[in-house]
Structures are given as structure tokens and as C-alpha cells.
Amino acid sequence: MTKYKTINPTTLDEALETLNGCNVMPIAGGTDLLVKFYEVYGKSLPKLVVLDGLIPLHEIKTENDRISLGPLVTFSEIENSPELRKAAPQLVQAASVAGSVQIRNRATIGGNIANGSPSGDLIPPLYVLNAELELSSVNGRRSIPIDKFFKGPGITVLEKNELITSISFDKTFENGFFLRLATRKALAISKVSVAANYSMQNGTITNVRIALGAVAPTVIRAPRTEEYLSGKELNDNVLSTAAKLIKEEAKPISDIRSIADYRREMVGVLLKRGLNGIPQSE
Amino acid sequence: METILNTNVEIKVGFKLNGLLYEKSIPANWTLLQLLRDGLGYYGTKCGCEIGECGACTVLLNGQAINSCLVLAPQIEGAEIWTIEGVADSINSLHPVQRIFIEYDAVHCGFCTPGMIMSTIALLLENSSPDENTIKTALAGNLCRCTGYVQIIEAVKKLSGIITEKDLEKFRYSE
Numbered sequence A: 001m002t003k004y005k006t007i008n009p010t011t012l013d014e015a016l017e018t019l020n021g022c023n024v025m026p027i028a029g030g031t032d033l034l035v036k037f038y039e040v041y042g043k044s045l046p047k048l049v050v051l052d053g054l055i056p057l058h059e060i061k062t063e064n065d066r067i068s069l070g071p072l073v074t075f076s077e078i079e080n081s082p083e084l085r086k087a088a089p090q091l092v093q094a095a096s097v098a099g100s101v102q103i104r105n106r107a108t109i110g111g112n113i114a115n116g117s118p119s120g121d122l123i124p125p126l127y128v129l130n131a132e133l134e135l136s137s138v139n140g141r142r143s144i145p146i147d148k149f150f151k152g153p154g155i156t157v158l159e160k161n162e163l164i165t166s167i168s169f170d171k172t173f174e175n176g177f178f179l180r181l182a183t184r185k186a187l188a189i190s191k192v193s194v195a196a197n198y199s200m201q202n203g204t205i206t207n208v209r210i211a212l213g214a215v216a217p218t219v220i221r222a223p224r225t226e227e228y229l230s231g232k233e234l235n236d237n238v239l240s241t242a243a244k245l246i247k248e249e250a251k252p253i254s255d256i257r258s259i260a261d262y263r264r265e266m267v268g269v270l271l272k273r274g275l276n277g278i279p280q281s282e
Numbered sequence B: 001m002e003t004i005l006n007t008n009v010e011i012k013v014g015f016k017l018n019g020l021l022y023e024k025s026i027p028a029n030w031t032l033l034q035l036l037r038d039g040l041g042y043y044g045t046k047c048g049c050e051i052g053e054c055g056a057c058t059v060l061l062n063g064q065a066i067n068s069c070l071v072l073a074p075q076i077e078g079a080e081i082w083t084i085e086g087v088a089d090s091i092n093s094l095h096p097v098q099r100i101f102i103e104y105d106a107v108h109c110g111f112c113t114p115g116m117i118m119s120t121i122a123l124l125l126e127n128s129s130p131d132e133n134t135i136k137t138a139l140a141g142n143l144c145r146c147t148g149y150v151q152i153i154e155a156v157k158k159l160s161g162i163i164t165e166k167d168l169e170k171f172r173y174s175e
């Protein structure tokens, strides 16, 4: 029998020290890692650093107008946080439609980011919240904006000996939404997703930020659509033009989950639905 | 009543299962599902897909429904686990969730049933009178290839009128 070792540290320093070794990787909820473990790592199985015991990394903290989440905060904890419901509605909506109850109870925000999938559902919301990631290793800490973290599907700037130790953003109290399409409502990975954050002032939309999931090698912003919408009144004409523009900004591929044309079309549909205040269907 | 059961091999984990304390040495790469079935002989928790898709392996971990196929055994150190074997207080007195599932024909081949029952208990712990949408959301991670779900949803609806805190209290996790 092939075996891998696991280590259960209780302090961050201990965890970082262990991660600095050879052939070691962290495990949080395990919902990505355990699915692909044998497939990807075959016989040279790494040692696993079990992060569960690092209590401070499970916390949701508020300081003045800033919220910071420990990487071990689960989708369920995000879904049930009254604070986040007010301050980051798009993040809460994304957390509550992903996976199943069983997955949401284990899946962590840190794992979702580190896994680096363009269809990771918490990532588009974090783009429109302008989230900052704190990365820590034995060599110290660095801070990086979420949109500088991803290099391609499954590829990130995270070094082997680094942990994501915090995810922080300003409380918005603005409008926001997250909508996705998947083969079925539960237990399916997004084919397309759209997240947005914006303010409404005297009937016009301002401070628009829009991010798209699963339609490019990484999550992307839609700057031309954002610019077009800025300062406009949200009527049918404006929404149709915005939907047309955003389809051009998406760079989808065809794969096992969907085809490029459908994805491009649906980006526009989801944007219109979201700005019209239509919720994810039950 | 708490008993410590000791067996010997490899990595050591201590946990509470169905109200009993265990300390067990097991291969470090075992999932909780393997520990339950191969390690302890509790075959009530079913093994379906082993990738989090079917819910047949659902158990309660610290009061929450999780897929035991996606938890590594060393991650359950100090945890409290309930499986289908712990649901009835004795062989002669089925738990109300079990009784109503039988009464409503919510059990056909029975493969999904242990998982369905554990997900139902987890739901009732949070909300003892859930509406239909809440029930559907709570059970969306449990596949059933036989019933078509209608009987299961009806059974859980029925439970909201009759389940009491006394039926649920042993499953509640207190840190």
C-alpha cells in the first residue's frame, strides 16, 4: 500500500515550517484535493499538512470598514454570516449555490482560491470586491490583489511553501449579485458565472465592477462593459447594449461542460438578469 | 456511558463515534469512510462514488452533514461523528426519522437511505419545520435512483410536525 504522511500543526509557525520541507502540501476541506489525489499525484504522494487545527484561520473578522476572512472559513459559514450578507451579498450568493450542503460544510474559501479554477464560484465575487490576499511563508508575508494571483487554469503565483492566510476587502453596502449556470442546480460546476458590485445614485448606475467566471483561462473583469454602464440609467436599451458588449469581452472555450457560443450568449443573459434583480432560480 | 476502544496499527486518531470514545491507529491515507467501513465494520454508511457526488456516505461531523469519502481520517482528531448505526436508541425502538421514512415508502432499495437520514437529521437540527424548498436544498447532495424523491420529501415534511428536541439532542454538537 502506498501511504502518505499527514501532519497536524496547531500554530501557523509550525505549519509554515513544515510546508517549507520537500514534497509537502496543505489540505483544508479536502474537497478538491481528495477527489484528484491519486489521479494527479500517482505514486509520489506528498506529505499533507492538515490546516484544521489552526484556529485563527477559521475566523471572520471586522475592523472598521474592512472585513477579513481566514482561509479556512467554509462556504456554509459565509452563507450564514449576517455580516457578510450585508457587506458582500455576491460572495454569500456564490457560497450558497455551490456544491451541496455536504460540500459547503467542508469546502473553504482558501481552497477555492488556491485551487485556481476559472470556475471557482467564490472568485468572481472576490474580484468585484477588490479583495487582497495575504500570503505567508517562513520568509515572511506578502499581500497581493486577487486579480494578480491567477496565471491560468490551476496556475497561481502561490509558492510551494506559502499559505493563503487571509482574504480581505472593504465592506461595500452597495448592490451586488452573483448568478451562475450549471447542468443542474446542485453538485455541478459552473459553465458560466457573472458577479457584480455597483451603486445606484439618482437612478443611474456608478462604481460598476463586473467579473466573469468560466469564460477565460482565469476569472476576468469586463472593463469595457463597466465603462459603458457607468453613469447610465438602467433601461432595456442600455441593458441590451451592455449584454452585447460583455459577450465580446468573454473568451470562452468549448469543453466537457459547455460550448463556447452558449457560454458567450449566457454571459449577456446573466448580466441582464442580475441588473434586473432576478435572483438565482430556486 | 463512554468506553475507550483500542486497536493497534499506524497513525493514531481519537474521536467520538455514536456517543462512544475511540482511539484507533489506522493508515494515514484512509478517508473517514474507509475508517468507518473497513476499520470499524460499520457498513451502514454506504460507499457510492467516493468523489462527493452521491451523498451515500453522508455522516454527521460535529453536528453537520458531510461526505465521509472526502474527509481524511487524520482530520477527525477530536471530532464527534454520528452514523446511521447510532440513530436508533435500540434495535426495538427506531428513531422517528426512520419510522416516518418507512411509513412514507421513502425506502426502496435502501442504498441512499442512511445518507438521506443523516442529511435529514442535520436539516432538522437547524430547522425543525422546514418548507419544501428548504428540504430540497438540504437533500440536493443525496442521490436516490429509486424513489423519485417524492416520498422522501413527503416524509421529511411530515417530520416537521412531530420531531421533538428530545429526538435531536444527542446529535447536537457542543464544543
Ligand SMILES: Cc1cc2nc3c(=O)[nH]c(=O)nc-3n(C[C@H](O)[C@H](O)[C@H](O)COP(=O)(O)OP(=O)(O)OC[C@H]3O[C@@H](n4cnc5c(N)ncnc54)[C@H](O)[C@@H]3O)c2cc1C
Residues within 6 Å of the ligand: A025, A026, A027, A028, A029, A030, A031, A032, A033, A034, A035, A071, A072, A097, A098, A099, A100, A103, A106, A107, A108, A109, A110, A111, A112, A113, A114, A115, A119, A120, A121, A122, A158, A162, A163, A164, A165, A187, A188, A189, A190, B051, B052, B053
Ligand atoms: C461534489 C463537488 C462539488 C463541487 N461544487 C463546487 C461548486 O459548485 N463551486 C465551486 O467553486 N467549487 C465546487 N467544488 C470544488 C471545491 O469544493 C472547492 O473548490 C473548495 O473551495 C475547495 O476547498 P477545500 O478547502 O476543500 O480545498 P482542498 O481540497 O483542501 O485544497 C485545494 C487546494 O488548495 C490548497 N490549499 C488549501 N488551502 C490553502 C491555503 N490556505 N493556502 C494555500 N493553499 C491551500 C491545497 O493544497 C490544494 O492544492 C466541488 C467539489 C466537489 C467534490
Ligand code: FES
Residues within 6 Å of the ligand: B046, B047, B048, B049, B050, B051, B052, B053, B054, B055, B056, B057, B058, B067, B068, B069, B070
Ligand atoms: S461516496 Fe461519498 S459522496 Fe458518493
Ligand code: FES
Residues within 6 Å of the ligand: B106, B107, B108, B109, B110, B111, B112, B113, B143, B144, B145, B146, B147
Ligand atoms: S431507495 Fe434506492 S437509491 Fe434511494
